[in-house]
Amino acid sequence: MSKNKKVNAAILIIGNEILSGRTQDTNTSTIAIWLNNIGVKVSEVRVIPDIEALIVDTVNHLREKNDYVFTTGGIGPTHDDITAQSVSKAFNLKYEIHKQAFKILEAYYKPGEFNEGRQKMVWMPKNAKLILNPTSGAPGFSVENVFCLPGVPSILKSMLGDLTNIIVGGEPILSKTISLRTVESEIAKSLTDVQNNNKDVEIGSYPFFQAGKLGVSIVIRSEKQSKINNCSDQILNFVKEMQIEVVER
Amino acid sequence: MSKNKKVNAAILIIGNEILSGRTQDTNTSTIAIWLNNIGVKVSEVRVIPDIEALIVDTVNHLREKNDYVFTTGGIGPTHDDITAQSVSKAFNLKYEIHKQAFKILEAYYKPGEFNEGRQKMVWMPKNAKLILNPTSGAPGFSVENVFCLPGVPSILKSMLGDLTNIIVGGEPILSKTISLRTVESEIAKSLTDVQNNNKDVEIGSYPFFQAGKLGVSIVIRSEKQSKINNCSDQILNFVKEMQIEVVER
Numbered sequence: 088m089s090k091n092k093k094v095n096a097a098i099l100i101i102g103n104e105i106l107s108g109r110t111q112d113t114n115t116s117t118i119a120i121w122l123n124n125i126g127v128k129v130s131e132v133r134v135i136p137d138i139e140a141l142i143v144d145t146v147n148h149l150r151e152k153n154d155y156v157f158t159t160g161g162i163g164p165t166h167d168d169i170t171a172q173s174v175s176k177a178f179n180l181k182y183e184i185h186k187q188a189f190k191i192l193e194a195y196y197k198p199g200e201f202n203e204g205r206q207k208m209v210w211m212p213k214n215a216k217l218i219l220n221p222t223s224g225a226p227g228f229s230v231e232n233v234f235c236l237p238g239v240p241s242i243l244k245s246m247l248g249d250l251t252n253i254i255v256g257g258e259p260i261l262s263k264t265i266s267l268r269t270v271e272s273e274i275a276k277s278l279t280d281v282q283n284n285n286k287d288v289e290i291g292s293y294p295f296f297q298a299g300k301l302g303v304s305i306v307i308r309s310e311k312q313s314k315i316n317n318c319s320d321q322i323l324n325f326v327k328e329m330q331i332e333v334v335e336r
Numbered sequence: 337m338s339k340n341k342k343v344n345a346a347i348l349i350i351g352n353e354i355l356s357g358r359t360q361d362t363n364t365s366t367i368a369i370w371l372n373n374i375g376v377k378v379s380e381v382r383v384i385p386d387i388e389a390l391i392v393d394t395v396n397h398l399r400e401k402n403d404y405v406f407t408t409g410g411i412g413p414t415h416d417d418i419t420a421q422s423v424s425k426a427f428n429l430k431y432e433i434h435k436q437a438f439k440i441l442e443a444y445y446k447p448g449e450f451n452e453g454r455q456k457m458v459w460m461p462k463n464a465k466l467i468l469n470p471t472s473g474a475p476g477f478s479v480e481n482v483f484c485l486p487g488v489p490s491i492l493k494s495m496l497g498d499l500t501n502i503i504v505g506g507e508p509i510l511s512k513t514i515s516l517r518t519v520e521s522e523i524a525k526s527l528t529d530v531q532n533n534n535k536d537v538e539i540g541s542y543p544f545f546q547a548g549k550l551g552v553s554i555v556i557r558s559e560k561q562s563k564i565n566n567c568s569d570q571i572l573n574f575v576k577e578m579q580i581e582v583v584e585r
Contacts (some may be wrong), residue, residue, distance in 0.1 A: 103540050106378045107511070108368030109555060110542070112361070115383070119357030129355045132383035134364070137540075164521040165541040166528040204524030239543060262356070272413040275453030279415040291352050291386075292414040293359065294488060306358060 094257040095130040096122055096155040099145060101170055102238055103136045105160075113240050114159045121247050126256025126310075127155065137161060142173035150177075150233050155254060160238030162227060164204040170235055171228070175212040178230050185211040188226050195224035219249045229253075258310040263319055266304045268332040270294070274303065277325040285318045295336070302334060343376045343506040345404040348394060349383040350419055351487055354409075362489050363408045370496050375505025375559075376404060386410060391422035399426075399482050404503060409487030411476060413453040419484055420477070424461040427479050434460040437475050444473035468498045478502075507559040512568055514554045517581040519543070523552065526574040534567050544585070551583060 098118055104110040112134065119129045130153060135141050142161075149156045161170030175182035188209040193201050208225040218227035218234065222245040227236045234250065236243050267274070271294055282290045289308040294301065307318045326333060347367055353359040361383070368378045379402060384390050391410075398405045410419030424431035437458040442450050457474040467476035467483065471494040476485045483499065485492050516523070520543055531539045538557040543550065556567045575582060 100381075103538060103557075104542055104555065105364070106368060106381065107372060107509075107555075107557065108365040108378075109511075111365050115354070116357040116360050119355060123356060129357075130385070132349075132355065132381075134381035136379070163541070163543070164524040166524070166531045167540050202521060204521035207524065208521075241545070260356075262358075272451060272453035272457075275413040275415070275456065282415045289352060291416050292412070293353055294412070296490070306353065306356075308352075308356065 092257050094127045094154045094255070096127050096157060097130055097149040097153045098132045099142075099149060099156060099158045100132065100134040100160060100238075101137060101142060101158055102134070102160040103167070105134050106136055114236075114238070114243055117240065117244055118157055118159075118236075118247075121251075122254070122256070123260050125251060125254055126259045127254060128260055137167045137169055139169055139173045139176070142170065143177045146174055146177040146233060150231070154232060156233045158233065158235045159243060162208065162225070162235055162237050164207045168207070171211050174230060174233060174235060177233075178212055180212040180214070180230065182210055183213055185209050185215060185217070185228070188217055188228075191217075191226060192224055218246055221245050221248075260308055260310055261312055261315055262306055262308045263315050264304050264306050264336070265319065265322055265326075266295070266302055266334045266336040267326060268300065268302050268334050269329075270301055271303050273329070274305075274325070274331070277329070278305065278322070281318060281321045281325070284321065285314065288314050288318050290318065297336065302336075304336065341506050343403045343504070344379040345371055345376050345406060346379055346398040346402045347381045348391075348398060348405060348407045349381065349409060349487075350386060350391060350407055351383070351409040352385050352416070354383050355385055363485075363487070363492055366489065366493055367406055367408075367485075367496070370500075371503070371505070372509050374500060374503055375508045376503060377509055386416045386418055388418055388422045388425070391419065392426045395423055395426040395482060399480070403481060405482045407482065407484045408492060411457065411474070411484055411486050413456045417456070420460050423479060423482060423484060426482075427461055429461040429463070429479065431459055432462055434458050434464060434466070434477070437466055437477075440466075440475060441473055467495055470494050470497075509557055509559060510561055510564055511555055511557045512564050513585070514556070514568065514571055514575075515544070515583045515585040516552050516554065516575060517549065517583050518552055518578075519550055520552050523554075523574070523578070523580070526578070527554065527571070530567060530570045530574070533570065534563065537563050537567050539567065546585065551585075553585065 105112045161168045172182045215228035222242045291306040293304045354361045410417045421431045464477035471491045540555040542553045
């Protein structure tokens with residue numbers, strides 16, 4: 088892919104524990120920040136339950152619409168871990184023992200410890216490529232543009248390094264944040280003018296509370312530093328005119 | 337709705353700041369836990385960018401498939417707040433000044449402070465019902481089964497109380513967690529047997545790390561306490577046989 092092409096990805100979080108509110112997802116922001124740095128923009132995130140037909144349909148929908156799909160969760164040893172079998176069905180591939188994964192886990196565990204539960208983790212779509220796991224042995228896997236990662240955040244994080252050279256991004260998405268001691272409604276009109284003058288730059292406005300004081304962070308995002316600088320100058324101009332304080336965050 | 341009916345909801349998080357990884361979403365778990373307590377199960381969550389056509393399509397898809405839809409984000413005063421206009425389009429309703437909302441904000445602000453930016457927040461779909469905001473004045477709104485809430489977590493939380501008597505749930509979804517000093521692969525087979533014997537109960541298995549030790553939390557969920565107890569007994573039976581320690585979390 089050329090560096091000028093925009094590259095996008097979807098994140099698919101698989102797990103009842105996120106939908107029940109029991110577990111706070113943090114993998115979305117981990118993956119999104121990592122992807123941003125390698126020039127891939129996250130176009131959407133979905134969270135769905137551990138239901139095979141839903142996983143199959145959603146994987147197939149997202150992989151058509153995006154350059155990459157990253158799934159998290161459902162690749163462990165228990166009955167509710169059904170991502171690998173579902174992805175096999177999505178691609179119409181045999182769900183079978185992955186020989187390389189088997190060897191990795193056989194060597195990882197002590198003799199006699201590589202039991203039936205653990206062996207479930209080496210069942211994958213036929214010819215899946217492995218994503219190595221430096222934390223706990225059991226690898227993730229990819230098929231075409233779908234990359235299946237575990238749900239445990241610390242393990243997931245440790246596996247992204249193996250992928251950084253495989254994912255081909257476009258230009259990195261750069262950003263600049265300007266934090267102001269004001270409220271959104273004071274600057275809404277001036278900010279709209281800047282956005283209208285810079286239609287190909289993404290300008291977001293986010294209120295914050297810090298040390299008991301209100302503020303607004305303006306986030307400017309673009310692949311081009313010059314466009315960010317241009318927007319930033321225009322924002323700092325009206326900020327100065329309106330005598331609004333710029334703050335560190 | 338009868339108390340025996342299963343009631344489901346989708347959560348739609350609107351905002352580039354979540355997709356870029358800049359902001360960690362916490363509204364999903366806040367809304368999910370609140371809904372669970374009033375007998376509504378979250379069937380899916382989607383995060384999408386601030387793009388009108390996408391918001392329109394996604395709202396229309398989700399409101400057909402779910403008893404309720406809760407959106408978060410995009411109802412503030414700035415140019416990137418486009419939820420109200422998008423929901424108007426989704427329902428083919430006029431986007432106009434909501435008189436009651438106008439009166440609320442006119443009274444909320446000091447004379448002269450109810451400026452153009454703030455007035456944007458009273459533009460809503462025609463005949464929208466207001467969701468009162470005890471924190472910062474500007475109300476959310478609902479149209480039919482779609483409820484639009486702000487993105488700022490503390491404000492969102494303060495507005496759920498106003499909705500608790502409006503949302504009609506089914507039986508509350510009960511849960512029990514059993515935490516064990518073991519690893520998933522040790523109990524995977526026994527847990528699968530319990531799941532197979534109790535197909536209408538949702539049993540999840542979640543590894544954890546606490547104070548440097550590994551463990552597994554088993555979460556049993558059902559509308560019926562008797563079914564939870566039944567499952568719990570079966571799990572505690574094999575746990576005892578296998579001499580696995582039950583731990584407090």
